[in-house]
Every structure is written in structure tokens, then in C-alpha cells.
Amino acid sequence: AQTVTQSQPEMSVQEAETVTLSCTYDTSENNYYLFWYKQPPSRQMILVIRQEAYKQQNATENRFSVNFQKAAKSFSLKISDSQLGDTAMYFCAFMKRENNAGNMLTFGGGTRLMVKP
Amino acid sequence: EAGVAQSPRYKIIEKRQSVAFWCNPISGHATLYWYQQILGQGPKLLIQFQNNGVVDDSQLPKDRFSAERLKGVDSTLKIQPAKLEDSAVYLCASSLVAGAAYNEQFFGPGTRLTVL
Numbered sequence: 001a002q003t004v005t006q007s008q009p010e011m012s013v014q015e016a017e018t019v020t021l022s023c024t025y026d027t028s029e030n031n032y033y034l035f036w037y038k039q040p041p042s043r044q045m046i047l048v049i050r051q052e053a054y055k056q057q058n059a060t061e062n063r064f065s066v067n068f069q070k071a072a073k074s075f076s077l078k079i080s081d082s083q084l085g086d087t088a089m090y091f092c093a094f095m096k097r098e099n100n101a102g103n104m105l106t107f108g109g110g111t112r113l114m115v116k117p
Numbered sequence: 118e119a120g121v122a123q124s125p126r127y128k129i130i131e132k133r134q135s136v137a138f139w140c141n142p143i144s145g146h147a148t149l150y151w152y153q154q155i156l157g158q159g160p161k162l163l164i165q166f167q168n169n170g171v172v173d174d175s176q177l178p179k180d181r182f183s184a185e186r187l188k189g190v191d192s193t194l195k196i197q198p199a200k201l202e203d204s205a206v207y208l209c210a211s212s213l214v215a216g217a218a219y220n221e222q223f224f225g226p227g228t229r230l231t232v233l
Contacts, residue, residue: 004159033219043206045160045224052219091159097219103148103212104173105222107159 002027002094004108012114013082021077021111023092031097036077039089082115121225129231135197138228142211151194152208204232
């Protein structure tokens with residue numbers, strides 16, 4: 001079984017500054033995906049960024065980038081130029097890459113991020 | 118393109134009562150997931166359907182929870198009887214198909230259940 005751990009329950013950052021959210025995971029799998037999801041107060045989970053474990057290059061989506069350290073099983077999210085709209089819960093998640101129909105997401109406990117004006 | 122629809126958005130019931138939640142996935146999405154998100158925690162998968170067949174229900178408390186997806190489109194999740202610890206947000210998600218090729222899971226807005 002996989003486990004995902006987010007050790008920072010809450011974080012805050014000033015608008016326009018940079019913040020890094022941490023995530024570690026444990027798995028015996030070699031092929032998998034890692035994700036960061038954003039959940040605003042509306043509760044709708046929104047995919048922020050995806051990393052494929054077989055790719056060494058870190059994924060980047062505009063202001064969002066990850067630092068993927070496969071050997072250390074670490075997957076942090078960096079948000080640059082933080083905006084007020086980034087205020088939300090952020091969840092790190094793991095998915096095995098399988099040939100059958102099983103594609104469940106295993107989530108961490110979340111980090112509440114507040115962006116201050 | 119319409120997203121994943123869920124209803125109701127909120128539900129308050131007494132313990133031992135029954136409750137049902139409804140989910141309509143994105144058109145054409147063969148795979149449907151129900152997650153339970155207890156306050157302060159990340160979502161946990163309850164059940165996964167591929168069309169109208171169950172792929173994984175290993176974490177579904179089958180003594181009180183049931184789910185169906187009869188025509189391979191919309192789905193209902195039922196709790197009977199409810200317990201206090203069932204208070205949570207129930208999220209539905211869908212994807213085109215599950216398999217080795219990645220297909221993004223799209224989430225609905227969830228149903229917040231409060232059991233008193």
C-alpha cells in the first residue's frame with residue numbers, strides 16, 4: 001500500500017512571494033504518477049500539476065513547479081509570485097501506473113495555504 | 118463542456134437515518150469514483166466503477182454503504198443506517214477510462230453530509 005505524508009498543516013505567504021509545500025510518499029512501485037491538487041472553499045478539487053515518475057525533468061505549469069526527488073521519495077510544490085486566489089487547501093496525491101482499470105488516487109492530509117495581501 | 122454534477126450539495130440527517138447522493142459524470146467518461154473526505158483529511162477512495170462494473174470497493178464499508186451505476190452513466194451512493202462518523206464530504210470524480218495511459222480525474226463539487 002502507498003502512503004502520502006504532508007508535514008505542514010498550515011502555511012502562509014505574502015502576495016507576490018514564493019512558497020514551497022512539502023510532500024513525501026512511500027511506495028514499492030516503480031511506475032507511478034504524482035499530483036498536486038488545489039481545493040478552494042468551494043470544495044472542488046482542481047489539478048494543479050502532474051509528474052510522471054519515469055521522467056527525470058521536473059514538471060512546470062506557469063507559476064507552479066515541482067521538485068521531484070525519486071530516490072528520496074519527495075515531491076514538493078513551489079508557487080512563485082503567489083496570488084490571493086492561490087489561497088486553498090493543497091493535496092499531494094499518488095497513483096500507480098497500471099495496465100488494468102485500477103487508477104485510485106491516494107491523498108496526503110493536505111496543507112492549508114493562506115496568501116496575505 | 119459540463120463538469121461532474123453532484124446533488125444535493127448539503128445534507129443534514131439524524132444518526133440511523135438513510136441518505137443517498139447522486140453523481141452525473143462528464144459525458145463519455147467510462148470511469149467513475151466516489152471518495153470520502155473527512156474534515157481535515159485528504160479524500161479516500163470508497164468505490165470505483167468502470168462502466169457499470171465495480172473495479173475496486175475494498176474500502177467501502179459494505180455493512181452500511183452501497184453504490185450502483187446501473188446504466189454506466191450516473192451513480193448513486195447510499196448510506197443506511199448513518200453513523201456520526203459518516204459526517205464528511207462525498208466527492209464524485211470521473212475520467213475517460215482507467216488504465217496505463219493517464220486520464221485525468223475530474224471532480225464534482227461534493228456533497229457535505231452532517232450526521233447529528
